[in-house]
Amino acid sequence: MPPLVRLEAVSKSFAGRAVIRTTTLEVGASERLALIGPSGCGKSTLLKMILGLVVPDTGTIHVGDVLVNAASAREVRRRIGYVIQDGGLFQHLTAEENVTLVARLTDSRKIGANANHLQNKVKELSELAHLSPAHLARYPRELSGGERQRVGLMRALMLDPDVLLLDEPLGALDPIVRAKLQEDLRNAFRALKKCVIFVTHDLGEAAYLADSIAIVNAGKILQKGAMHELLHSPADPFVTEFVGAQRSLAEALR
C-alpha cells in the first residue's frame, strides 16, 4: 500500500535561516507517527507544510494522490484534522459550535446539513473524547485545558478526515490530566485506524502513542523507526544523545 502522506525533498528558509533542510518523509494510511526533537527543530513546520500553511521552497508534498499547493490546499485541509496546543478553539462559539462549525458550512460533504446526522456524529465523537453534553454547551473559557484539548480533537475529527495532525496536543497540561489524556488518545487512535502524525518533545509520550518515531534536529529527520530501532541501532550520534537524555523514573530513584 502506498504511503498516504509524502514529503519529498522539502526545504524551507525563513529570512535566510534554514528551518527545514532537504527532508523526505512518508507516512502510511494507518500509521501513527511521532515527530520528536528539541524546540525549534522544525517539527511543527513539517505539520504546517502538510496543511499548506507553510509553502516549501523546494520539494513536493502529496496527501493521497493530491499535490499540495495553493490551488488544492483547501481541498486537502478538509481531509485533514488539525489539533494545536490548547485546542485552538474560537471563544465566541460553544464547544459544540466549535466542533460543528465546518460541517454546518458544508452542505454536500460527508456530514451534510442533515441535523440528525450532525447530532449522531457529535454524540459518537463526544464518547470517543469522553465529553458530556454539559461540556459541549460551554464556551472554551469555561472548560479546563484538558477539556479544551478534547474538544479540539472532536473538531478535528468531525469531517472524518484521513489524516490527523496534532501539534504538541498535551504540551500545556499538568501531569495527571496529561496521563489520562494520553491514555484516551491512545485508545482513540487505535479505534480510528487513521494516519496520525503528532509533534511532541516527550519520548515516553511518543513511544506510548505512536508506532513509529521520527527524530528531528536542525531541520532534518535523522531517523525514523520504532522505539527499539532508535535504541539499538541509532543512525546518528544525536539520536543516541536524545534518547539517552530522557531519564526514566527508575534511574531517578537509583
Place this chain on the structure above:
Amino acid sequence: MKRAALWITLIGLFFPAISRADQSVKIGSKRFTESYILAEIIVGLIEANGGSANHEQGLGATAVAFRALQDGQIDALPEYTGTLAEAIVQSHDGRLESLRAALAPKGFSISDPIGFQNTYALAVTKKNAASSSLATIDDLKAHADLKFGLSNEFVGRADGWPGLSAKYDLHPKNISSMDHALSYEAIARGTVDVVDAYTTDAKIARYDLLTLIDNRAFFPPYDAVLVYRSDLPNRSPAFAKMLTQLPHLIDEDAMRKMNARAELDHVSFAQVASDFLAEKNGGVAKASGTRESFAHGLWNAIVQYGPRHLELVLVALFFSTLLGVPLGILAYANPRAGGAILAITGIVQTIPSLALFCFFIPVLGIGVVPALAALFLYGLLPIVRNTHAGLSSIASDLREAAVALGLTAMERLRYVELPLASRTILAGVKTSAVVAVGSATIAAFIGAGGFGEPISTGLSLNDVPIILQGAIPAAGLALLVQGFFELVEARVLPRSLR
C-alpha cells in the same frame, strides 16, 4: 424580514432629511438677536400677504449666510449696507446705489432701507466715562492703559478695528478678542474697559454703557436692508408686496426695544415680531409673554429638537458603520492600504468640527445634508480603527486554526474573525455614536437643527438657561446612547466575549 424592516426604518429616517425642499420663501438669519427678529418680521409680513415663508435661523457668520444665499439655500437675508460693502462687495463705498450696482450682476437685489441703522460704536461704562472724562473716541488716546475687549468680527474687518485704530491713532496696550455676546459680561465685571457695540444693542442701557461719539466720522452707514435673490419677487407675489411695506418700517428706537424684549425679557423672537406687526397694524401689542418655566422649556426643547438630533446621529452612524467596517476589514487584510486608510481617517478627525461642517457648504449647501456628511466622516475613524484593531488582535494560532479547518477567506471573516472582533468593533460604533451626539450640536450652526439650536441661540443671547435647554438633553442623549450600546453588548454578544 427583520433586516428589511431595519433598512426601511433607516431609509425612512434619512428621507425626510433630504427631501425638505419646498416652495415657501426661505428667510435666513445670522446668529444674533436682531437678525433673528428681522427675519421673523419678514416671514410674518410675507404670510400676512398670503405667501408662505419660513425662517432658516442662525446661519453663523456673514460668509456662511451669504454662501447659503448664493447657493439658493435661503432666498433672502437681513443685512446692513456697511456689512455688504465690506464683507461682500469688498469696497469702502457703502452707498445703496453702488451696492445695488455691484450685486445686480451676481443675481442679488437690495431692498430700500428698513428704517434704522445699526452701526458700530465703541462703548465704555458710564462710571469710567465720568472718571476718565471720555465722550468721544478721540478721548481714548489719552488712556493707553484701558483694556479693549473686541468681538472677533470687529477685529478682523477693515472697517472695524484696523481702520478705526489707524484713523484715531489708537494704540492700546491690551486688546483681547472674544465672542460679542461675552464682551458685555466682560465689561460689566471690569475685565475689559472698552467694547465694540451696535447702536441698536439692547444691552447698552442694561449695562449702563455710554457709546463714544465717532467725532472723526469713521464708521460707515449701516442701514438695515434685505438682500434677496433677484428672481424672488417674480416667484413670490407676497414677497414683492412685502418689499413695498418694508421701507421705514422700523426705527432705531423700535429695534432697540425689540432687541431688549428678546434678550432681556426673554420673549421669543417670533413673539416679538408678531407683537411688533400687530402694533403696526393699529392693534395693541399682546401682553408681553412671560418666560416659560425652565422645566417647561427643557421639555419643549426635547420635543422640538430631539427627533432631528437623533435623526442626525442615527443616519450618520448608520453610514459610518456601513463604510467604516469594510474599510477596517480592508485595512486589516491589506496592510499597505491599511496604513493609508488609518492615516486619512485620522486626519479627518483632526479637522475642527465647525470647519468640517463649513467645508461641505459649497458642495452640499446648508442644512441637514452637509451636517450628515460631516458627522459621517467624524464617525468613521473610531469604527475603522476598532475594526482593524479587533481583527488584528486575533491570536495568530487561532487564525491559523481557521485556515487549517479549510474555511475560505470569506467564511473565516464571517464566522470566525468578525465575531471574535465583534466586541471591539461594537465599542468603536459606541464611541462613534457618542461623539456624533456631541458633534451634532455644532450642526445647528449650519442650519441643521437639533439640540445645537437652543445652544447657539442661547450663546447669541448670552442666556445660560436657553443654552442648558440644548446642552442638558444633548448630554442626556449621549448617556442614553452609551447605555443603549451597553445593553446591546449584554444582549447580543455571547457571554464568552463580554
